[in-house]
Amino acid sequence: MSKKSVDGTVVFNEYFTSVYGDRWTGIHDALLKDDKKVARRNLFFRQEQAQASAEEGIGAPHEFLPHCFEINESFDLGLFDTPMLPYYRMDPASIIAAQSLAVQPGDAVLDMCAAPGGKSLVLLESLTAAQEGECLDLSGRFVANEMSAKRKFRMMSVFKRYLPKEVRSIVKIRGVDGSIIGLNKKQDFDRILLDAPCSGERGVVHKKSELQTWKVKRTKSFGIRQYSLLSSAFMALKPGGRIVYSTCSISPHENDEVIRKLIKRKKNEIDILELDPIGPSEKTEFGQQFLPDRDGWGPIYYSVIQKGE
Numbered sequence: 001m002s003k004k005s006v007d008g009t010v011v012f013n014e015y016f017t018s019v020y021g022d023r024w025t026g027i028h029d030a031l032l033k034d035d036k037k038v039a040r041r042n043l044f045f046r047q048e049q050a051q052a053s054a055e056e057g058i059g060a061p062h063e064f065l066p067h068c069f070e071i072n073e074s075f076d077l078g079l080f081d082t083p084m085l086p087y088y089r090m091d092p093a094s095i096i097a098a099q100s101l102a103v104q105p106g107d108a109v110l111d112m113c114a115a116p117g118g119k120s121l122v123l124l125e126s127l128t129a130a131q132e133g134e135c136l137d138l139s140g141r142f143v144a145n146e147m148s149a150k151r152k153f154r155m156m157s158v159f160k161r162y163l164p165k166e167v168r169s170i171v172k173i174r175g176v177d178g179s180i181i182g183l184n185k186k187q188d189f190d191r192i193l194l195d196a197p198c199s200g201e202r203g204v205v206h207k208k209s210e211l212q213t214w215k216v217k218r219t220k221s222f223g224i225r226q227y228s229l230l231s232s233a234f235m236a237l238k239p240g241g242r243i244v245y246s247t248c249s250i251s252p253h254e255n256d257e258v259i260r261k262l263i264k265r266k267k268n269e270i271d272i273l274e275l276d277p278i279g280p281s282e283k284t285e286f287g288q289q290f291l292p293d294r295d296g297w298g299p300i301y302y303s304v305i306q307k308g309e
Contacts, residue, residue, distance in 0.1 A: 008214035035292065035298070036295065040067055042162050043133070058072070058075065069087075088162060103126040105129050105139060110185075113178055113196060117154070124167060142172070144171055144172070146173075147178065180232065190241045190242075191243075196245065199218060223254050230245055231262070243304075245287075248299055260285075272286050279295070289302075
């Protein structure tokens with residue numbers, strides 16, 4: 001007689017209740033709602049080129065995020081009839097995670113899992129000291145890696161619509177498994193962003209078929225894959241360099257536990273940098289986390305890792 005299968009929806013809710021307690025109901029409800037976006041100004045774009053009619057969808061400047069604006073219901077990037085687009089829609093938490101990499105002109109930068117490309121745009125603006133439609137420094141090097149051919153094509157389309165030719169000239173597109181980059185490019189980069197593939201619970205709660213088959217081993221399996229990517233990133237990082245590890249998961253198996261494993265194995269070689277919370281972020285053991293029941297941001301987790309000299 002076969003065992004009765006357990007409904008994954010029950011397992012899902014029991015697991016995250018064990019993590020977040022009574023707060024889980026509010027987080028779950030927030031995940032079912034649309035995530036909050038802002039319009040981030042493309043600093044490579046000369047603002048006077050934007051059409052006034054399309055600008056009507058842009059609301060007030062964001063309270064504390066530079067170059068970001070609230071979005072009105074009428075906001076539509078399709079209204080901009082320009083070769084280069086002046087705004088990119090992003091979760092504000094993603095912007096903060098990317099900026100925490102602290103990229104400087106002249107750096108060698110790797111975006112290990114780069115698609116769809118929004119965080120790459122943030123990094124490239126810092127790398128080239130972009131402002132008011134001009135790039136002041138093209139001495140740096142940028143590698144945008146994406147293993148999925150479909151996602152890589154989407155990323156390249158984003159680059160074409162948002163980056164001028166001179167910036168695209170310093171961007172190298174790669175499509176390899178990120179877990180092997182460290183073997184081939186040891187100590188090659190000053191800054192590495194690892195926005196790791198994850199469970200993406202915001203998507204899971206909207207898909208009945210995924211919820212019904214959900215198991216804890218799903219998130220544990222992602223954690224194993226994420227650690228292999230993080231280990232590769234650490235090998236590819238120069239001494240004194242910085243990694244930002246981020247996910248859009250709310251599971252500790254994919255967030256702090258991945259960092260814990262790296263600390264256990266590389267404890268004499270790394271520092272976890274403590275950053276002040278920004279906006280609705282909350283401190284975790286090794287990083288910062290944005291949960292959607294606070295102002296609709298995220299979910300986004302990120303940790304900032306410094307490699308010893």
